[in-house]
Amino acid sequence: xxxxxxxxxxxxxxxxxxxxxxxxxxxxxxxxxxxxxxxxxxxxxxxxxxxxxxxxxxxxxxxxxxxxxxxxxxxxxxxxxxxxxxxxxxxxxxxxxxxxxxxxxxxxxxxx
Amino acid sequence: xxxxxxxxxxxxxxxxxxxxxxxxxxxxxxxxxxxxxxxxxxxxxxxxxxxxxxxxxxxxxxxxxxxxxxxxxxxxxxxxxxxxxxxxxxxxxxxxxxxxxxxxxxxxxxxx
Numbered sequence: 330x331x332x333x334x335x336x337x338x339x340x341x342x343x344x345x346x347x348x349x350x351x352x353x354x355x356x357x358x359x360x361x362x363x364x365x366x367x368x369x370x371x372x373x374x375x376x377x378x379x380x381x382x383x384x385x386x387x388x389x390x391x392x393x394x395x396x397x398x399x400x401x402x403x404x405x406x407x408x409x410x411x412x413x414x415x416x417x418x419x420x421x422x423x424x425x426x427x428x429x430x431x432x433x434x435x436x437x438x439x440x441x
Numbered sequence: 442x443x444x445x446x447x448x449x450x451x452x453x454x455x456x457x458x459x460x461x462x463x464x465x466x467x468x469x470x471x472x473x474x475x476x477x478x479x480x481x482x483x484x485x486x487x488x489x490x491x492x493x494x495x496x497x498x499x500x501x502x503x504x505x506x507x508x509x510x511x512x513x514x515x516x517x518x519x520x521x522x523x524x525x526x527x528x529x530x531x532x533x534x535x536x537x538x539x540x541x542x543x544x545x546x547x548x549x550x551x552x553x
Contacts, residue, residue: 359539371445371531371544372484415482421539428497429474429542431484 335418335432343440348405350435352418353398359421361394362429363403366415375403375416408439444468447532447545454522455553462517462548464532472496473515474533474542475507484531490515491538522552 336351352361360379364372376392378385378401385392391404405412415434422428445466454460466473474497475487488507489497495507504520515532532545 362541364544366482369547371546372533372542374541374543377541417484428486428489428538430486434482 335416335435337435338433339436339438341438341440342408344408344410346408346439348408348412348437348439350403350416350418350437352401352403352432354401354418354420354432355399356422358396361392361401362419362421363390363392363401364417364419364431366417366434368414372417405437408437410439410441412439413437445532445534445543445545447530447548449548450546451549451551453551453553456522456524458522459518459520460522460550461519462530462532462550464515464517464545466513466532466534466543466545468534468536468543470534470536470543471512472535472538473509473512474535475515475517476531476533476544478529478531478547480528488515488517489538496538519550522550524552526550527552 334353362377363375366372376387378392378394389406394401415436417431417434419429419431448463472491474489476484478484487501490509492512493509506518509515529547529549531547533542535542
């Protein structure tokens, strides 16, 4: 079965609200990455967090990593309609170097 | 300038045909990838090359053959296309195997 599972599968919020997406994985990791995919487009890298890090920020994005629970969360603060997209977590596993294993994604809809 | 480009963007073809998708990156990265995204948006790695050398070869039918003429290009050739090959194929590149990946815009393949 795949490495990453995301929760929720779909999330609908109003502009200005915060959005939180969660990701769980099964085995030890080198790092965990979050990507965004707008409809009909390629994936865009958002944040990379290494296994020895607990929290990382980038603009309105905040990512946490709990290796004891094998989980990560992505928080988008003060959401905008332009944040509407699918969000994927992906892990690089401890033993496989360059293999990125993606979760199923969360579809975020931000209503104006 | 486009970092990772793919051609064609759309490909409609009949069962049994042979087709190729081309990918080029101008980022100077050493590692390139092919991913398949199915209708449920699940993204799965197919192949990975590092400096023209195949390093990941997932369980993919041998009708799929990647070719890397140099480290800036990774093409995907598909023989005897089947209905189940219909998907969006993404090329990506990274500086190193466990770094963030940069994705191309995708090629939507439809087999009729």
